[in-house]
Amino acid sequence: MKRGVLIVLSGPSGVGKGTVRKALFEEPDIDFQYSISMTTRQPRAGEVDGEDYFFVSREEFETEIANGGMLEYAEYVGNYYGTPKRFIDQTLAAGRDVLLEIEVQGALQVKEKMPEGAYIFLTPPDLQALKDRLIGRGTEDMTVIEKRVMTAASEIRMMANYDYAVINDEVELAVRRIKDIINVERLRVHRVLPEYVEMIEELEE
Numbered sequence: 001m002k003r004g005v006l007i008v009l010s011g012p013s014g015v016g017k018g019t020v021r022k023a024l025f026e027e028p029d030i031d032f033q034y035s036i037s038m039t040t041r042q043p044r045a046g047e048v049d050g051e052d053y054f055f056v057s058r059e060e061f062e063t064e065i066a067n068g069g070m071l072e073y074a075e076y077v078g079n080y081y082g083t084p085k086r087f088i089d090q091t092l093a094a095g096r097d098v099l100l101e102i103e104v105q106g107a108l109q110v111k112e113k114m115p116e117g118a119y120i121f122l123t124p125p126d127l128q129a130l131k132d133r134l135i136g137r138g139t140e141d142m143t144v145i146e147k148r149v150m151t152a153a154s155e156i157r158m159m160a161n162y163d164y165a166v167i168n169d170e171v172e173l174a175v176r177r178i179k180d181i182i183n184v185e186r187l188r189v190h191r192v193l194p195e196y197v198e199m200i201e202e203l204e205e
């Protein structure tokens with residue numbers, strides 16, 4: 001069976017990854033899965049365990065790491081974040097596409113292991129927009145916002161490791177660009193060819 005496409009949406013904190021991802025999944029024709037991450041961060045108001053994240057203790061997270069349960073993980077501004085491996089393996093093996101929304105260190109770990117994925121870096125119109133968006137979101141205090149913006153500078157340098165750069169000037173436009181990328185990725189010869197090879201092998205038997 002044809003494997004699903006792994007889509008990694010990444011970029012600095014505050015660029016709008018979560019906003020764009022949620023808007024993407026509200027589109028009527030979306031036929032891929034979202035990978036729910038695990039984190040040791042405290043839930044924000046309105047966040048639901050098992051929907052926004054799997055919220056766990058540091059001890060539980062470290063046990064998952066030790067058991068080889070994480071595809072990738074990173075410590076980001078004082079908390080662990082990671083992608084449970086089993087869901088990704090099962091979804092791709094079932095031929096379904098899956099989207100990860102993760103920070104840069106984790107995205108680069110996944111790229112090492114699964115270079116065949118589609119790696120999308122979401123960029124801000126400018127750096128001031130990042131800070132303004134984080135302040136506007138109102139979920140972190142200024143100390144954390146400053147740390148996230150400082151981290152963003154080194155993250156943006158890592159853009160060269162990605163396949164696509166999508167500017168998030170307007171959410172609707174960013175969504176359209178990402179849908180275009182996913183549609184193109186599905187047509188890549190290396191994804192389509194194995195199906196034909198299988199058909200040829202069956203014909204030749």
Ligand SMILES: Nc1ncnc2c1ncn2[C@@H]1O[C@H](COP(=O)(O)OP(=O)(O)OP(=O)(O)O)[C@@H](O)[C@H]1O
Nearest residue numbers: 013014015016017018019133136137168169170171
């Ligand atoms: N295109 C945009 N124009 C203006 N504001 C935006 C845009 N996209 C997102 N925002 C706003 O920016 C803030 C940060 O967005 P969001 O939480 O989606 O970022 P993020 O990249 O997921 O951040 P983090 O990595 O910290 O989780 C939110 O308040 C959101 O409403």
Ligand SMILES: Nc1nc2c(ncn2[C@@H]2O[C@H](COP(=O)(O)O)[C@@H](O)[C@H]2O)c(=O)[nH]1
Nearest residue numbers: 013037038073074081082083101102103106
């Ligand atoms: N490496 C990973 N990064 C992740 C994962 N899930 C989310 N994230 C990223 O962490 C930061 C902070 O998130 P926040 O919810 O506290 O604002 C942000 O860039 C997320 O995209 C993951 O599984 N692995």
